[in-house]
Amino acid sequence: MALPKYTEPHYRIWHYFYLFVCGCVFFFLIAPLFVIFPLSFNAEEFLVFTDGMKRLDPDAFSLRWYNDMIYGTKNPWGLAARNSFIIAIFATLGSIILGTLAALGLSSRHMPYKGLIMAILISPMIVPLIISGVAIFFFMAKVGLAATHLGIILAHIILGTPFVVITVTATLSGFDHSITRAASSLGSSPYNTFMKITLPLILPGVISGGLFAFVTSFDEVVVVLFLAGLDNTTIPIQMWTGLREQLSPTILAVATCLIVLSVLILLTAELLRRRSERLRGINR
Amino acid sequence: MSSETGKILTTDGIPLEESLKQSEKKNKIKAFLLVAPLLLFLIITYMIPIGDMFSRSIDDKMVTNMLPKTYKAMENWDGKELPPEEVFEAFYLDYKILVKNKTAGKLQTQLNYEKNGFKSVLKKLARKQKKFEEGNYKEQIMKVHKRWRNVEYWRAIKRRAPSYTYSKYLKGIDMYSDEDGKIVQVSEDRRIHRILWIRTVEVAFFVTLFCFLMAYPIAHLLATLPMKYSNLLMICVLLPFWTSLLVRTASWMILLQQQGIVNDFFVWIGLVADDNRPEMMYNKTGTYVAMTQILLPFMVLPLYSVMKTISPSLMRAGKSLGATPATAFLKVYFPLTIPGIGAGCLLVFILAIGYYITPALVGGASGTLISNQIAYHMKSTLDWSFASAMGLMLLTGVLVIYWIYNKLVGVDNIKLG
Numbered sequence: 253m254a255l256p257k258y259t260e261p262h263y264r265i266w267h268y269f270y271l272f273v274c275g276c277v278f279f280f281l282i283a284p285l286f287v288i289f290p291l292s293f294n295a296e297e298f299l300v301f302t303d304g305m306k307r308l309d310p311d312a313f314s315l316r317w318y319n320d321m322i323y324g325t326k327n328p329w330g331l332a333a334r335n336s337f338i339i340a341i342f343a344t345l346g347s348i349i350l351g352t353l354a355a356l357g358l359s360s361r362h363m364p365y366k367g368l369i370m371a372i373l374i375s376p377m378i379v380p381l382i383i384s385g386v387a388i389f390f391f392m393a394k395v396g397l398a399a400t401h402l403g404i405i406l407a408h409i410i411l412g413t414p415f416v417v418i419t420v421t422a423t424l425s426g427f428d429h430s431i432t433r434a435a436s437s438l439g440s441s442p443y444n445t446f447m448k449i450t451l452p453l454i455l456p457g458v459i460s461g462g463l464f465a466f467v468t469s470f471d472e473v474v475v476v477l478f479l480a481g482l483d484n485t486t487i488p489i490q491m492w493t494g495l496r497e498q499l500s501p502t503i504l505a506v507a508t509c510l511i512v513l514s515v516l517i518l519l520t521a522e523l524l525r526r527r528s529e530r531l532r533g534i535n536r
Numbered sequence: 537m538s539s540e541t542g543k544i545l546t547t548d549g550i551p552l553e554e555s556l557k558q559s560e561k562k563n564k565i566k567a568f569l570l571v572a573p574l575l576l577f578l579i580i581t582y583m584i585p586i587g588d589m590f591s592r593s594i595d596d597k598m599v600t601n602m603l604p605k606t607y608k609a610m611e612n613w614d615g616k617e618l619p620p621e622e623v624f625e626a627f628y629l630d631y632k633i634l635v636k637n638k639t640a641g642k643l644q645t646q647l648n649y650e651k652n653g654f655k656s657v658l659k660k661l662a663r664k665q666k667k668f669e670e671g672n673y674k675e676q677i678m679k680v681h682k683r684w685r686n687v688e689y690w691r692a693i694k695r696r697a698p699s700y701t702y703s704k705y706l707k708g709i710d711m712y713s714d715e716d717g718k719i720v721q722v723s724e725d726r727r728i729h730r731i732l733w734i735r736t737v738e739v740a741f742f743v744t745l746f747c748f749l750m751a752y753p754i755a756h757l758l759a760t761l762p763m764k765y766s767n768l769l770m771i772c773v774l775l776p777f778w779t780s781l782l783v784r785t786a787s788w789m790i791l792l793q794q795q796g797i798v799n800d801f802f803v804w805i806g807l808v809a810d811d812n813r814p815e816m817m818y819n820k821t822g823t824y825v826a827m828t829q830i831l832l833p834f835m836v837l838p839l840y841s842v843m844k845t846i847s848p849s850l851m852r853a854g855k856s857l858g859a860t861p862a863t864a865f866l867k868v869y870f871p872l873t874i875p876g877i878g879a880g881c882l883l884v885f886i887l888a889i890g891y892y893i894t895p896a897l898v899g900g901a902s903g904t905l906i907s908n909q910i911a912y913h914m915k916s917t918l919d920w921s922f923a924s925a926m927g928l929m930l931l932t933g934v935l936v937i938y939w940i941y942n943k944l945v946g947v948d949n950i951k952l953g
Contacts, residue, residue: 263861274757277750281832282772284787285779287797291790300795350574357570362563369571372578378938379586380890382907383927386914387585390592410582413574471780474892478914491782495897499789507783514778518771521778 285511292317292504299499317505328490329506336486339401340469343408347465350409351416352458356450358417359424370417377414381474384411389478399481407475412465419464423457423528456528463521467514586931593704593925599696602643603630610694619690624674627693628665635662645917649707651692657681704925709733729909729926736906739823739895740888744835746828747884748877751835755876758836759843773840777833785894788826792817792898818900826894831887835880842876882941886934906930 255267295314296302304312321329354373357363376384388407389398397403427450435445451458473488480489487506494503544552600607605626613619634640640662648655664680678684706712706719710727714720721727758766758773776784791798799813808814816822846869854864892907899905906926913923 270753271757274754277754277832278769278772280750280829281776284784284791284829285776287790288783288787299790299793301797350577354571354574357567357572360563360567360570362560363567363571364564369575372583373571373574376578376582378886378934380886380907380930380934382890382892382910383586383589383931384582386910386920386923386927387582387589389914390588390920391581391585406581410578413578417574467778471782473782474911477911488780488782491780491786492893492897495782495786495789499786503786504790507780507786510780510783514775514780518774518778522774 288504288507288511292501292508294501294504297501299501299504317501320502321505321509324502328485329487329502332485332487332490335401335484336470336488339404339408339484339486340466342405343412343469344462344466346405346409347412347416348458348462351413351461351465352420352454354413355417355420355424358421359427373417374414376410381411385475385478388475392479398479399484401484404476404479404484404486407479408465408469408472411472411475412468415464415468416458416461419461420454420457423454427453456524460521460524460528463517463524467517589924589928592921593928594700594702595921598921599643599646602634602639603627603693605630606693613690613694615687615691615694618674618685618687621672621674623690624677628668628673628677631658631661632665635665647692647696649712650696651689653683654689654692657683657689704922705929707922708926708929732904732906732909735820736889739820739827739903739905740885740891742824743827743831743888744881744885746824747832747835748881750828751832751839751880752873752877755836755839755843758840759846760848773833773836776829777837781830781893784830785826785897788822788829788898789817792822792825817898818903820899820903822898822900823895823903823905826898827888827891830894831884834883834887838879838883839873839876842873842879846872878941878944882937886937889934889937890930 255264259267290305291299291301293313293315294302294305295312295316302312321327358366358370358373363369388410392398392403392407397406431453432445432449435449436442440448471488473492476484476486476489477492480486487510491503491506494500546552546555548555603626606623609623609626610619613623631640631643634643640658644655644658647658661677661680661684668676683689703712708729710722710730711719712722754769754773758769761769790796793799794813794815796816798816799808802808803810803813816825850868850872851864854868855861859867889905890907891905892911895903895905896908896911899908907930910923910926910930913919913926
């Protein structure tokens, strides 16, 4: 942002100070993530930059922790990754189906008690996770679903649906309902109308809500800590145990993989957001 | 249309008003049926269990169930003098079963809450009761420990009887009802919970404040920069937002350790001596730094979405009317951003007040919060009713904040990304 030529000196100083502050905050936000990256290639077992690494000596870098992550003995990461993906995928599907249906109902102008129902539907987002964890644990223990995949999937559906409800409701707020009326007046069945007209238009909202639900499930520790048994260990649980006991470079290798995954998710989310803005004609 | 009735009829011959009402009703049911699956699912798996936490938190049948015969025998005892032989016998029989089932420890802990020193008395009885002979249990029990002659201990058992209690809530704020039923504070050195509550609110408040102070300038920059630059900078906000919480906590653990980069930097600029590196992790500093960075995106995004809608011509108009940049900012720009500030602060405060993972990892003993205490009672002491009581106290706090916010700003303003 260039300043106009007539800017007074003290305002100019103030402006550069402001840019400096912003720079510091951006650095504070993003820099910690980049510490993990080089250290995960450390040839030593220490979590500090060795002298060799500072000299960029190739011998100081190695892939041994990635090797350990994949082939290590008694290695929990394979099972954890499989569980994490299974749980997150099913939880996302469940959240998308339940959340989208609910959002469709909520956006109808005929919906009674809209405020109250919305408050109930998004409550898992507002209630602190630890309380959700305790409550869900009591329920799952009572119905015998504690320490099962199904129990954790259901728990993650609870936590994930609010995001889908919010994003899809937001997408539907700009939705022109006369299109669906036009479709039905032309003889389309409600199901057909939904599949051919409504769904393609709200798809960006559904997918970005689904991404939120996926990340929520994939990254969730608190509730899983209460629910998981030995067979249901997930990546966050393994990281949590690892971080509590001993911070090993293998964890950093896993963390690097997770950062790469989050970059991919970020890119998808951004593409979707732009597409949806283009479709809705918002262009600023 | 017939002039006699004055009613408009549809082609089916039904009055239009009625027909409309019917279709309205049909639409209502249709809309409700769409919401119903999720609503039912949440009510069954989430709302009712939270209500269940309440009944658990006031449910005090634990001890009553462990000593069924004793409480039956105690029904006729007035509590003024030592109880009769029947009570001693019933207590002996109940306790024998508990020792056999290896659940006596739970009773010992529970009764120790009621009367200090009960634990050792009961432990001694557990060892000695194996050699008891039949009959005259009063004498035998009183022989084991002289405290059994003290009527206070028997009153403590009786006091523990009610099946509903608010004692867990009192315990949550370091109070208890004493022998006479008066509510008093626990001794000063044992007031751990109140410290935790104060610390939780303090940490949540300051984290919110720090987040606000840091987020405001960058949200402003993002909203005013041309699109091609701001999109790039937005990644700095969104990447941490999408990255796993544990990954970010791990990176702070590396940065803040004693041989870590932050300390290296401090030594390098000469702020601290190399042999005197400060401990920045496992205390409140660690909690503050890590939580601020982790929650910062939640403040930036609502602020940004509000600032984006403020037209830059408003500031220019203010300035052209003679306001200095500072006045224009304070009188024009700042008031317009208040909905964003409200949404961001609410989000960060509510997230911070229930934070668990980061404080547990970088907080150490002086940086843990109320959530850690709840988890501790859920997983370690297994005092689930106390964990429920504390959870509900926390939930009440959050709901009050949410309600105030809703009154002031309105919840509809929450946006994601």
